[in-house]
Amino acid sequence: MNENARPLRRNEIRAQNEALILQAAEMVFAEAGFGGATMQLIADMAGLPKANLHYYFATKEDLYRRVVQNIFEIWLHAADCFDAAPGPVEAIGAYVDAKMEISRRHLNGSKVWASEVMHGAPVIQDYLETTLRDWTAGRARLIQNWVDEGRMDPVNPRHLLYMLWATTQHYADFGHQIETLNDGQPLSDAEWLAAKESVKSIILKGIGAI
Amino acid sequence: MNENARPLRRNEIRAQNEALILQAAEMVFAEAGFGGATMQLIADMAGLPKANLHYYFATKEDLYRRVVQNIFEIWLHAADCFDAAPGPVEAIGAYVDAKMEISRRHLNGSKVWASEVMHGAPVIQDYLETTLRDWTAGRARLIQNWVDEGRMDPVNPRHLLYMLWATTQHYADFGHQIETLNDGQPLSDAEWLAAKESVKSIILKGIGAI
DNA sequence: CTTCACCTTGACCATACGGTCAGGAAAAGA
DNA sequence: TCTTTTCCTGACCGTATGGTCAAGGTGAAG
Known part of the structure; x- marks a missing residue:
């Protein structure tokens, strides 16, 4: 090789x-x-x-664990842009961009991650209970602050986060279905852009941030 | 048979x-x-x-195929409420309700479905290319009509459908993650209701239907 | 009751899998 | 150079798996 x-x-x-x-x-x-x-x-x-x-x-488990941990790192790293942003529009916009990019660039990793969680997180349960729980609590508080400051509608921060995860992750996990519905063609650059913009605009408008 | x-x-x-x-x-x-x-x-x-x-x-494949076909039937049936509704608010609202109920009542089936699609739909590719493609095209046209009639913003119908699928499916496929972030407790009736309302209100407002 | 199609199941088989190991090759260190 | 450490791999092993089968059980039609 x-x-x-x-x-x-x-x-x-x-x-x-x-x-x-x-x-x-x-x-x-x-x-x-x-x-x-x-x-x-x-x-x-x-x-x-x-x-x-x-x-x-x-062992096979060891190898699998490393793969899962790798994608978890990337997944969690996408959160950085969330903190740097001055408000909900910038934060959520940047987060959607970052997560859509992960779905596109780390398609296999995203699928492995989804599979791991779907089967009850046998190897990264502890991460969910520590790192992810902390991350989520922090971001939920941030969103709640924006709500309290009147910068967006009073939505449930957790369900908003779930929606962000779901919509962005979907383009990786169900990429095959999307491709089939796209006449068997992978999404083009323009279509990926349209997907990102679609997600961002519906959610940002939906929470009253724009 | x-x-x-x-x-x-x-x-x-x-x-x-x-x-x-x-x-x-x-x-x-x-x-x-x-x-x-x-x-x-x-x-x-x-x-x-x-x-x-x-x-x-x-064979194991035969058994698996039957399981997948069963859930696909249920999944597709949730679309019925889409057609009976007079406008986007009722249609999408009912659809979200139906699909959230599937995520809750057919948790295992939803996961099997997700897994099947994620791994390239080895056994139901023909369904995707026929039944689902037709269904999607029809619903996309319906949504486009609503757009043309000015009953909602000019969103891309397909990306709206993906968002509906993603957000509702997420509560099944990533149910374990959600449960972990909910202090290890399954969502209560009230929390399921809140989830449904959250999804509906953000999306309906996000597309300018309310 | 007899018959017959359908149902049940313990025992069995070939295969493929995760994992091991001994011994050789090659780089690093002396 | 010689020695040590790390890397490489064909051959092998115990086990678990999907699947088979033959023999026996069972409901009900005739």
């Missing part, structure tokens, strides 16, 4: 192979689910012998 | 066992995914020997 003539250094080898395996695993887990995924398939996808996977990741 | 001349008692046995198996299968497929589900587990859940499952459903 290493076409460059230059021999790789130790830490380079490890980093490269782990990344290769994680990428292949993300794809296979997204397409087949945890139960349907096989180490052999991931190995083939990564172009490595199966035994080599077990050298870097002891 | 149905023989009309067959004595009633026999039919009852078959109907009862098929229903039992389908219910158990729906639960196991929802919790473990297609790949993670095992016939043995479904059999145990149904209180029948494994070989008996294979008497009624030749």
Whole structure:
């Protein structure tokens, strides 16, 4: 797999192979689910012998856990723009943009994440109960402040967050359905833009922020 | 498959066992995914020997297909209220109500459906390309009419439909996450009502229908 | 009662899966 | 150079899975 003539250094080898395996695993887990995924398939996808996977990741669960944690990090990071913004319009607008971009750029990761939660979060339950719970509480308070300041309608902050998650995540998880309804064509750049704008405008108007 | 001349008692046995198996299968497929589900587990859940499952459903795929088709019927049926309504407010309001009820009453079915679509719709791709495509085109036209008549803002009908699907489906598929963020408690009747009203009011206001 | 189609199930089978391991190759360190 | 550490992998193993089957049970039609 290493076409460059230059021999790789130790830490380079490890980093490269782990990344290769994680990428292949993300794809296979997204397409087949945890139960349907096989180490052999991931190995083939990564172009490595199966035994080599077990050298870097002891078990299938370990590998899966790493994939889930990776996407969780990205998912949570999209929240940064939420804090930097001066008001609901900018915050929610930027958040929708960021999450739509995740749905588009990390399609497989998004699916793995959805699958994990859907099956009861067997490996990241603790994250949900700590990191995510804290994050959500903080953002709900922020939204409540905007409500109290009269900058938007008195909506339930949690249900608004769920709506943001749902609408943006949908374009990844149900991307296949959307593509089928789009005459089998993936959404074009323009259509992605239209989707983003549609989501943003309906929600922002819906909560009385514009 | 149905023989009309067959004595009633026999039919009852078959109907009862098929229903039992389908219910158990729906639960196991929802919790473990297609790949993670095992016939043995479904059999145990149904209180029948494994070989008996294979008497009624030749293969795991057959059983899975039946589960998916069942929920698809229910899912599509929720559209009825869409047509009977005189305008966007009533139609979308009733549709959200119906779909939220499905998320609540058919939680496992909803998850199986989501999982099926997420993994590329291996068994119901033809439904997506025929029944669903037709249904969507019809509803999109209806919405466009309302737009043309000035009864709502000029939103993209398809993205509005995706938003309706996403927001309602989310309460099933990500129900575990929502429950975790709700201090580990399932949503109460009041909270389900609040969720429904929240979704309806934000979307209806967001599209300028109220 | 006899017959016959339908239902039931323990035991069994081939396969594929996750995981292991011994031993060799290659880089790093001395 | 020689030694140590890390990396690589074909061959292998125990187990669990989807699926089969033959033998026996059961309701009801004739």
